[in-house]
Amino acid sequence: MMTDNIIWLDFNDAPEQRDELVSDTDVLRVGVLDRLEAVLHYLFPQGRIRGGKFYVGDVDGNAGKSLVVELDGPRRGLWKDFSTDEGGDVIDLWARSQGRSARHDFPRLAAEIRQWLGIVSHSHSHSQSVVRQPARTNAVDELGPYTAKWDYLTPDGQLIACVYRYDPPSGKEYRPWDVRARMWRAPDPRPLYNLPAVSKAKQVILVEGEKCADALIAAGIVATTAMNGAKAPIDKTDWLPLAGKSVVIWPDRDAPGWDYAENAARACVAAGCASVVILVPPTTKPEKWDAADAVAEGFDCATMIAQGERRVVKAAAPSLPTFTLGALLDDDSPLPPDLISPRVLTPGGMLVFGGAPKVGKSDFLLSWLAHMAAGATFLDMRPPRPLRVFYLQAEVQYHYLRERVKDVRLPSHRLLEARDNFVATSQLHMVLDDAGLAQIIPAIANAFRGLPPDIIAIDPIRNLFDGGDAGGENDNGAMLFFLSQRVERIRQEVNPDAGVVLAHHTKKLGKKQFEEDPFQALAGAGSLRGYYSSGMVLYRPDESRSTRQLIFELRNGPGIPLKHVDKIHGEWREVDSSERLVMQEYGQRLDAERRRKCDVILQILFDEAANGRCYTANQFAEAFEGKAGLGGERTIRDRLSALATQGYIKYFRNASDYGLPPARTKFGYLCVEGMVLRSVIGEPDPNTGELPTREVAVLPTHFKCLQSGAALPVENPEVWVYQDDINDSQEPA
Incomplete structure (x- = not known):
């Protein structure tokens, strides 16, 4: 409206800016989802599409499989990085790939996406709507x-x-x-x-x-x-x-x-x-x-x-990657993280694990790989996360394999990851020739629902060996053919960054010769040692003793000292190499005494609950100091802590459910398996004088974490998984 040269502007019909922004966001999201595959390959050229999902290493676009983007169904465009447990929608992924925040940098991000999609912004279209000509003739x-x-x-x-x-x-x-x-x-x-x-x-x-x-x-x-x-x-x-x-x-x-x-x-x-x-x-x-x-x-x-x-x-000209000294000195990019630290197995590396027959290689390897699948430390060898492990074994039949697996002692709170991350074959009757690879490669590729394995283990080489026409496993040429044309083909087809573990037997060498160079005892050692990135040998120096030496050879890291290991109460542990062997009889008496005292503590807790009494750790140590041969108050507390770490003692914090006063401790009341609390619930019977009682099974609510020592909620209070029987290093003498 205009009167007397005065222009009146009516803003009542102006579009609401917030609604326009929301509409613009929806337009961008629809446009990106419509061309999602092209968008992902633009942002992450090293990514791959497999089975309705897009895989890449991380938001920085590195090669790998940790970050997964859904391509099908209602979840199209949603992503998650399993290594960092982060995720979001495709707009957020675009922002993260550029080092921005979808929330704080949205105007700049929206302009970038609009430009990529070829969409003109609302404000631009409004301002030029009067002068723009029709797009089509x-x-x-x-x-x-x-x-x-x-x-x-x-x-x-x-x-x-x-x-x-x-x-x-x-x-x-x-x-x-x-x-x-x-x-x-x-x-x-x-x-x-x-x-x-x-x-x-x-x-x-x-x-x-x-x-x-x-x-x-x-x-x-x-x-x-x-x-x-x-x-x-x-x-x-x-x-x-x-x-x-x-x-x-x-x-x-x-x-x-x-x-x-x-x-x-x-x-x-x-x-x-x-x-x-x-x-x-x-x-x-x-x-x-x-x-x-x-x-x-x-x-x-x-x-x-x-x-x-x-x-x-x-034809492509042959190219040989070369690096100047200056380029090497100036490259400060981080090293790829170890699959198993410290440098025991690196991405794309190969570890050969050797040992004489009956030394326990397969038992050791099974326990080691199960711990890696659970994300648990094993003899100071640590995975960065629960690893996906494919165990290609050709010795043990199914029923005996499952028997061995049930004997592996894993931390209870890690068991859930290991259940899906560890995949094994029963005894195979094949060799890794072209026909064998045609069966093995698809089986490994499909073992983890489209995700690539982190470790491929072959146990033993002998049963699956194919050296072409060159000869047997003791021939260096045949061994080189097997490694380069068979093992590497599996890795390249399934995951080039996977670590390979090969179990192999050692030849009979004299004790002196073995001590001078144990890895020379590997059959086909010339080719193996020139090919692998690390080696381990399990060796029994004294056939009359169960203690074994675990010897390491690393190509890409500092040396790892020799370890003395033994399987004690179903678990592989590092043992003292000198005092415990020399004073074995004395050590056995100490072990027996420690075990007796621990059994006494567990029995006391069980019996006291039957009489209506429960204790915190401090209360128990004060009440039973100097009794039943348990020693002083501090010693009792140390034993309680060790038993809790091993899983024999847990805790319950719901004291009111059992008619007990609140426990003044961060852990709660002590609890053992099968414990029943008997309590009086009324007046004595006038005829017999007996007190009416009630018996309630006591179930734990928390356990002590083996790694951090913190009190964590139990997953299933009905199931008790003992992490450790008697750990000498944690218990007082």
Whole structure:
């Protein structure tokens, strides 16, 4: 409204800014989810798609499998990093990949996503709505609504052009839109498709048309195409983004497709590609069969790209990675974390575990691997987290394998992780030749619901050995063939970063010879020692004693001192190498006395509860000081602490449920397995004088953590898992 040259502005119809922001966020989220696979390959070129999920190492884009993005169903776009236990939606993932916060940096983040998607912001569209001309001309409008659209972007994600597909009655047609010129035409020069991912890839698959490129991209393969496919004018296309890359051209199975491949191959060579090959489509496929058809029918595209018939247009020059002293000195990037520290097994490393027959290799290996699967320390060897372990064993039948597994002593609070993280085979009757690998590789790849294994263990080498035509396991040439062509093939097919553990026997050597170089006792030692990154040998120096030596050899870290180990009460432990062996009889008497005192404590707690009395640790130590041969108050407290650490004593904090006063301690009242609390519930019987009582089973609510010493809630109060029988190092004499 305007009167007397005064302009009155009515803001009542102005859009509510918060609603506009929410709407804009929804538009961005829908746009990103619609092109989720392309977005993920743009953000994380080293990621892979497997089984409806996208895998990458972390939010920084490192190679690996810890971060998983859902691609299917209602959870599409949700992600979780299992190494850090972080997660969120795809907008948050985009922000984290750029080192930003989706909450605090949203305006900048939204602008970046809009630019990548080719979406004009609301404020920009409002301000130019008066002067903007219709995007389409009459000629294009006559084709009807477009049925498909592909965006061409610069390597940094800026929109260059869009290609629209129309399907009028006269047949399919394509129309390019030059974003910068804002005209219905192809840009000059014409860009390649999917440049953000192409710019970061070493190998690129060149196909015929955007539909084929999108099909391969969705399968986790970096693909591109020239605008207009087989009809693309080669001389008007910018091929320079492919310079220095290995290009594999996948033509449609027809004459125009092969002509396109030949012309594109010459252009790629002229652009300076490192190598150029043209795949030959299988002759069994129908006319016009292409990459999109291959993906739709579940064809093994990766194998065809890697091993399929091809015509080499330009071979790759052999490249040898070299590093100057300056580059090595200036590289301060962190070392990859150990799979098993300290440097016992590193990512992509190989550990050979040897020992003579009947020394206990398989029993030791089973216990060690189960602890790694549980994320628990074993003889000072520590995993960074619960590891996924595939145990390929060829000695023990199923029933005896499960018997051994039930004897492994794992911390109760770690058992849940180990149940799924440890996968084993029963006794195998095969060798690792081509036929054996065809069975083994899929079994390992599918063992952990699509996640890759961290450790692949083979026990023993002898039963699965295939040295080709070179000979047996004692032959260095045959051993090298087995390691490079069999074991490495398993690792490369399943997870190149997995650690490999090989159980192997040692030859008979004299004691002096063994002490001088124990690893020379490994059969095929020449090839093994030149190939592995670490070694362990289990050796019994005295056949009359059960104590064994555990000897280490590390290629990538400082030496680990020899350990003396023994299996005591079902658990492998490190023992004193001198005093306990020399004074074995005296030590046995001490063990018996310690065991007696611990049994006395457990029995007292049980009997006292039957008489209606429960104790905290301090109350028990004060009440029974100098009684039953238990020693002083401090000694009793130390024994109670050791028994709690071992799982023989737990705690209950719900004192009121049993009619007890609150315990003035962070742990609570002491509790043992099967304990029953008897309490008086009324007046004496007038006839007999007997007091009426009630018996209630006492169940623990907390236990003492073996690692931290903290009081943690029990998972199942009905189940008692003893972590330690009698640990000499924790108990007082």
